Amino acid sequence: MADKRSSAGNMLEDPVYLEIVQQLRPHAQATANISPDTIILTDLGMDSLAIMDFVFDLEDALDLTIPEHRISEVKSISDLVDAVYKLQEGA
Amino acid sequence: MAIFDKFKALNDVHEQLKSVGQSPSSLLFDEIISPTEAVLNGRRTILLGTNNYLGLTFDDASIEKGIEALRGQGTGTTGSRIANGSYDGHKELERELAEFYGMKDAILYSTGYMANLGAIGTLAGRDDYLLIDADSHASIHDACKLSDAQVIRFRHNDPVNLAKKLERLADKPGEKLIVIESIYSMLGDTSPLKEMIAVKNKYGASLLIDEAHSLGVMGANGRGLCELAGVEDEIEFVTGTFSKSIGTIGGFLISNVPGLDIVRLASRPYMFTASLPPSVVATARQALSRVPGATELRTKLWDNATQLYAGLKNAGFDLGPQVSPIVAIRMQNPQKAVALWNGLLEAGLYTNLALPPATPSGWFLLRSSISAAHSSQQIALAVELCTRIGRELGLIPCPLTQGASVEMMNVGTRRKEASEDTSIDKDEAMAQA
Numbered sequence A: 001m002a003d004k005r006s007s008a009g010n011m012l013e014d015p016v017y018l019e020i021v022q023q024l025r026p027h028a029q030a031t032a033n034i035s036p037d038t039i040i041l042t043d044l045g046m047d048s049l050a051i052m053d054f055v056f057d058l059e060d061a062l063d064l065t066i067p068e069h070r071i072s073e074v075k076s077i078s079d080l081v082d083a084v085y086k087l088q089e090g091a
Numbered sequence B: 001m002a003i004f005d006k007f008k009a010l011n012d013v014h015e016q017l018k019s020v021g022q023s024p025s026s027l028l029f030d031e032i033i034s035p036t037e038a039v040l041n042g043r044r045t046i047l048l049g050t051n052n053y054l055g056l057t058f059d060d061a062s063i064e065k066g067i068e069a070l071r072g073q074g075t076g077t078t079g080s081r082i083a084n085g086s087y088d089g090h091k092e093l094e095r096e097l098a099e100f101y102g103m104k105d106a107i108l109y110s111t112g113y114m115a116n117l118g119a120i121g122t123l124a125g126r127d128d129y130l131l132i133d134a135d136s137h138a139s140i141h142d143a144c145k146l147s148d149a150q151v152i153r154f155r156h157n158d159p160v161n162l163a164k165k166l167e168r169l170a171d172k173p174g175e176k177l178i179v180i181e182s183i184y185s186m187l188g189d190t191s192p193l194k195e196m197i198a199v200k201n202k203y204g205a206s207l208l209i210d211e212a213h214s215l216g217v218m219g220a221n222g223r224g225l226c227e228l229a230g231v232e233d234e235i236e237f238v239t240g241t242f243s244k245s246i247g248t249i250g251g252f253l254i255s256n257v258p259g260l261d262i263v264r265l266a267s268r269p270y271m272f273t274a275s276l277p278p279s280v281v282a283t284a285r286q287a288l289s290r291v292p293g294a295t296e297l298r299t300k301l302w303d304n305a306t307q308l309y310a311g312l313k314n315a316g317f318d319l320g321p322q323v324s325p326i327v328a329i330r331m332q333n334p335q336k337a338v339a340l341w342n343g344l345l346e347a348g349l350y351t352n353l354a355l356p357p358a359t360p361s362g363w364f365l366l367r368s369s370i371s372a373a374h375s376s377q378q379i380a381l382a383v384e385l386c387t388r389i390g391r392e393l394g395l396i397p398c399p400l401t402q403g404a405s406v407e408m409m410n411v412g413t414r415r416k417e418a419s420e421d422t423s424i425d426k427d428e429a430m431a432q433a
């Protein structure tokens, strides 16, 4: 699984990153700027409910469960990319 | 003080609410007249938001039993049952609860909130999994914080999503405990219980159902949704509360799983808080004893619920998905939601204002809960007041502006008056539809 991951600095082409951005769009404010450093809780105009819905969509898209404690550890989008890879590796 | 700085956003909302009217969290009743009426700000007010489903708060027999226990056993137990021992009433009430549900064991807690903390937080340990509905009550979310288990949310009332999540855990050791509610407290929608149980059985999980809003309300004997759905044998754990249909305070955990007793010694919300006072136990026992035979009250409750739901639906309000003793008007505009709630209060109708994030899908809700003690005149008045104020606020569509947006209807009073004149036709049309 880990080999699917793009090398450092190439986050913008990372398949997980791209999937996250795609799933975020419908939940985030239309004008929101999405980048790897974007802080999900504060930068996207999303409240906790919108974030929960986004996580459900992402779980479906990636066929993976993201447990609560993992979500609470995540701040930026690149944190979420890391969390997804860890979960895919079974960690 | 800086320690309060983190509450700024919360405080701003509270201040804003106060600046436009009453604040739901600081209402002060001058007098409680009956299960359905109180005096608020000097005004006689209908209570349509107190979860008093069977209207038993002024039940003579309950009051007598409470007074008897107060005189006989004093005002409180002054400690937990682990430290200070139990009174006979605690034991009797647990026996009666188990008998009522036809289950092996019952454990009393001091509130329903603590029953969920104590049950969920204790039953799921470090290597276990808690699977909770996305619209769970705060007590369930808080219980998850108390538990060492991994917590996984599934989409609200969605057995397919639950199944996917259990499937992904299939090869993981550890117990899987699914937590759902019978009637969800904000919109009044019920759980698709049979489908949930099918998923639970398929994956060898256990199920805990919080019957807070269905005790006394559903099922031929008032045992709740599990009784109504005929699935009581398939449920591992039930939690509930005395704070709604039973009309007092207290919570419980019921189970058929052998060996429940040990939970008492592992459950911090059982061990480290005072047990229920004897008078509360006595009133709860009396009210519970009435539940199986309270068929007439249940019929009246559901008649009232149907009357309110149909009345508001016909007026054009956007409501929760099904008739239930909880009827919620869903709104997207916070100002109008607050104005509706305040307008109703001023007109003598008390309901609940529920705001995100405590509400599903970010709705602003005017939540009402219905009682068997309401008269149909009271319900009719509630519908009338909601309709009148809802129209004034442009919350409900009117024939002249059909198809136009709610915002447009709010432009100019003349237009509003015009639309009100003909709005009866709309009501009739919708009633026939």
Ligand SMILES: Cc1ncc(COP(=O)(O)O)c(C=O)c1O
Residues within 6 Å of the ligand: B111, B112, B113, B114, B116, B137, B139, B181, B185, B210, B212, B213, B241, B242, B243, B249, B250, B251
């Ligand atoms: C679904 C649900 N569970 C538990 C509770 C808590 O009950 P109690 O008021 O007894 O703490 C409530 C009520 O607020 C509830 O709505």
